[in-house]
Amino acid sequence: MIDKLKENWFVVLVAVLLFTACGYFVYDMNKDKLPGKKADGKDVVAELAGTNIFADDLYDDLYGAVDSESSLGTSMLYMYFERAVADEAVPMTSELKSQISAQVSGVRQNYQAYYGDQWETYLLQGLQASGYTSIDDLEAYFTHYLKLQTLKHENYDANLDSLFSKIHEEKKSRTVSHILVKMTDPDNPTEEEQKKMDDIDAALASGTDFAEVAKQYSDDSTASAGGALGYVDSDTSFVTAFKEAALSQEKGTVGDWVQTEYGRHKILVTETDKAALEADESIRESLYTAIDSYYPEMGAKIVWDKAQELNVTFSDPKIEEALKAYMNITE
The missing domain is CATH 3.10.50.40 (Chitinase A; domain 3)
Structure with a gap:
């Protein structure tokens, strides 16, 4: 099935695969990045904040709490869904590679300087809190992060005048x-x-x-x-x-x-002039932060709209329902 899907120019597949009545999701562009280990005889599909997430627990969360915005399974589902969309939507460029390399190097140096011999332990804890499992995932973390930021910021730039209007008026920018x-x-x-x-x-x-x-x-x-x-x-x-x-x-x-x-x-x-502030490239990152704060659900909406543009498919309508509830998508 994966080979057949890859014949298309793009498909993001979110599938529930059943293994002895246990399930977990993957998408075909990122399947080899998902953790693959066992603990207590059960499949571990992810790790969040140092806690193993088992296939059967994730399956129960997805199917037993579709309407719950706090479902651990749904939050993990969204995490991988978001990464899948950003990964496909934003091409890897030499500039992006340089940014990733600089971020990885900077974080490693900062952790070593601050935590000394324990730097790897603390860095790993931080990565695990974001769903990663090893120090080697730091590059993957920044790849996902910077691609997602690029996706969002391209949208912000295209709609900056309308997005910034209320902020400028209400917050005395x-x-x-x-x-x-x-x-x-x-x-x-x-x-x-x-x-x-x-x-x-x-x-x-x-x-x-x-x-x-x-x-x-x-x-x-x-x-x-x-x-x-x-x-x-x-x-x-x-x-x-x-x-x-x-x-x-x-x-x-x-x-x-x-x-x-x-x-x-x-x-x-x-x-204080709105147009002048929008044109000032030196503060553009600050405008992005202001937009993030003022429109907290916009990032998820951008991901969802891009997913529709890229023809995302779902293997089960319950997964789509869970994602839309979590992302507050009401279409």
């Missing part, structure tokens, strides 16, 4: 820069700290560009970038006093000094 004078006791600036603030005020009053003043005086890591913090809206995780000031200012204005636990800040709102 803007780009912001700042200058920080770091202080041990922000309530009581030292003479040196006060002089630095006075020098900053004098430089800005004289017409010196905000970015140049930030490069010269700011104690923040953003100084080299002219104090640029990038995209900010009402959901941004900033200290309350800072965020409130940033969201209250008009474009092009430099506000009064704002006190936070880090010291005193001068804030400049650099852009």
Whole structure:
């Protein structure tokens, strides 16, 4: 049957194969990536957060809890379904390969630096929480992740104007820069700290560009970038006093000094125009994050629509029902 399916230009097959009254699903493009092991004499089809998922349990979950959005079996089904669609929809390119390689290398280095001799143990735990079973699956993880992101972001780009409209209107979207004078006791600036603030005020009053003043005086890591913090809206995780000031200012204005636990800040709102924000490639990833947050079910809808475009087939209507319920698809 698999060979026959492969004669078509594309088929994603989600099948339930019965083995001594036990079942599990596969799709033909990714069948060799599914875990294959036994524990306590039973087939293990996946591992999630360190817990073995057995074929018979998965079968029971799929067929016994079709209407349950929290079904473990359905969540695993969606995980593989999502990966299958993204894998087929997004071609592997040299740029994508480079991104995957960079991510894998970066994660390995970070885990080794942070966890020392135990880095593999902690990395494996993280992979298992996403349904993978070994350290060697790290490349597969980033392949799936980056392909899925590409699929979603292509859709976001094509519909950016409509998707961003409500976010921009409701959440006061803007780009912001700042200058920080770091202080041990922000309530009581030292003479040196006060002089630095006075020098900053004098430089800005004289017409010196905000970015140049930030490069010269700011104690923040953003100084080299002219104090640029990038995209900010009402959901941004900033200290309350800072965020409130940033969201209250008009474009092009430099506000009064704002006190936070880090010291005193001068804030400049650099852009608020919707079209300008959409055109700014430097904040595009932040816009994607804002869209993800505002439309939490959109990612699943994009996967489902792409699956329909690619002519997904199901071996049993119960599986389709389970997926649609889990993904909140109401068509």
